[in-house]
Amino acid sequence: MRHTTYTYAGMVLGLLAAGSAQAQSNAGASALEEVVVTASKRGGQLIQDIPITVQAISGDRLQETGALDFNDYFRLVPGLSVNDQGPGHKTYIIRGISSSGAGTVGLYFDETIITGEFLSSEGGRQPDIRLFDMDRIEVLKGPQGTTFGSSSLSGTIRWIPNAPDLSEFSAEIGGTLSSTKNADFPSWDVDAMVNIPLVADRFALRLAATVIEKEGYIDTRFAEDVNYDDSEAVRAMLAFQATDNLLISATAMTQESKTGGRAGHMDLLIDLPASSSLNGGAAPSDHWNNTLSAEPFKDNIDLYNLKAEYSADWGTVTATGSILDRETDFFRDASAEIEIITGLTFPADGTGQTTIIQPQDRKLTQGELRFASNWDGPVQVLVGGFTQKEERHFQSAVLTTDPVTGKVTDDSIAYLDRLVDTDIDEVAFFGELTWQATDRLAITGGVRWFEFDLDEIATAVTGFPGTPGSGPGNPLSSTESDTIFKFNVGYDFTDDVLGYATFSQGYRAGGTNDQTAASLAGVSIPAGFGSDSVDNYEIGIKSTLMDSRLVFNAAAFFMDWTDIQVLRRAIAPGGLQFAYRGNGGAAEVTGLEFELTAYPTDRLQLGATFGWTDAELTQDLPVADDGMDGDALPYVPEYSFSLSGRYEFPFLTSIGGMGFIGGDLTFQDDQQNRLRPTDSTYREIDSYSVFNLRVGVDGEKWSAIAGVNNLFDEDETTAYTFNGNSQPAVGYVPPGEVRPWPRTFYLSFRRTF
8 A cells, every 4th residue: 555645735634624523513504506607707697597508517516426536527518528648647628629739628727727738649738626625617618718718719617616605614524435446455535624704704714625545456567556646635715805895815725646657558568579578468467557667647736816806786897816836747658669769779778668757847827807897778898808927847858767666766867858948928808798689689799809929948958869969949939819709699588498699719829849859850840830719600598497397408519620730740860750730620510419407306306418529620631641531530429428316315314314316327429539540549439338326315414425436347448548659660569548447436424514
């Protein structure tokens, strides 16, 4: 068993638990409320009253289902999928829009942008926020560029934490113990929260923390269960009602996550001729990764936000500023690639053990000022300005590793080492005007103007293979500005049925290509690449029927994706392929989504979601072998659906208990990981389904739940990892195969005060 030392989160959890134990009980249970979201930036609105496609998952549902991260809820949202390479190495995909470059889905923690970069052909290292003390998760589908800016190309995901309560003290503590098939030890997690009104109705502090130790199930020659996911996080929030109209709030959060290896397992071992350690054969176990170097990953996120909201009868002025500082340490085995490229002419010791390290420090400083009107009369406006500065320091190096531990040591030799420093300044102005033409008809027009200024310099510290580097390269810079638009019509057919039609645009900024890296490889590549964009045409309906016992929402959409940012390849002397980013090709996505929630009785709740997506290229990529007209976009299931149910019944009523049984079934259709079957890394991904079941008791101030996730232990491959297949093949380099998390039994208990 791993012995993990927990620092700040463990200390805070201890303090919160002590606070919980001393808390006074308060009577009364919370009543069911309609879902309120802030997706439109116009303040809180009922989700059924907003004429856009947005789905919300409540904090209560996240708690009941034991959700800890993205993998625990994404299948419940039609049109949302993922390329999962393991903890901390995910690419989020909405409605099929995904490619190399920056993220195509905008990620926000409340007001703070946290969208990550795509730093490899295998996907992006997008942050995975741990789910504790959450109010809800909002998933906005379709381009959200006018209000949420760059990288909301296909949609936006927002994590919304519970806000401080100014009026009442409260506390909560909960924990889960679980057992996963093929893991050697049990997993556990614990979280706690305390809300303290420091000055009644004026000033409150909310503290929350979690510690998660999730055991893995993949073994390597260096260790067992390496794909564990250990995290600790602390969040502090302050709210100050300075006047009846002015609310000032502050958030500080830190999250540390780490894993010992990626989630892919191999059925066969690597078979390459030059090294006896890569001699092929059957894998020694069903969940084995034949990595010759250790592949740990660490992800540290520090987030700070300050927000002031001034609300009056005429509207709300919001000023918000944020700082996001994210440091990642990424290691990936490069042994197979080095042998393929060099025939094992180095390292000199003949072990062939090398790793690619890619540490990155990324700091975002953001600010936004906006006004949302609440005027008497038929016209309302939303106007605002946005600024962001990004500073990014990135290293990419190939180093030898210790044959016994697989780790980088002080004696490791560098065969390639380069540094890239990037500064990006962005400024944008946005606005929406809504005209309430009649009591039932509302028309909205939106616009956003943006400008990016990018400066980048790369330094060749060590050339390949192990030669002295040429030092700093020529500074690169680029500037880009544009204007995008939105048009929306909402019509209330009745008080309970809303129809809407939307045209919206999204964009993703362009950038530069590292000329220093290209010169090391001996190739000539373009200096940079431009932005790509999506035009979205959508109609939808939202209905709340039968005295709110039936909720049915549906949307049909068509998306036109142009100037796609793609991974291009240049052929260097000797046949080495060098990857860079360019623009080319076009794609269209047509789809249909619906969600239904029904309450046949007061005790029974049923739910269903469905998504159909047809996503394919409509124009050849610059190199036809990379993708051609008619190729299906990768990691996009044509069909997906979910079914869920929850039934309550009297149980332990003498102590205020109510029993329940619930479950959900999710299905993902066939898909593939690449555009072209001629690609050596192309793999088809079969359809799969996951069934979760749980039973529990809800008391007035407590709950206890027993459940099983992936009850039937579905083990179909959901994604692939590659080390070496992107180069001309010499022998066989099998991919790693990622599967749904194995069957896991869990027990959880929660107590509120």
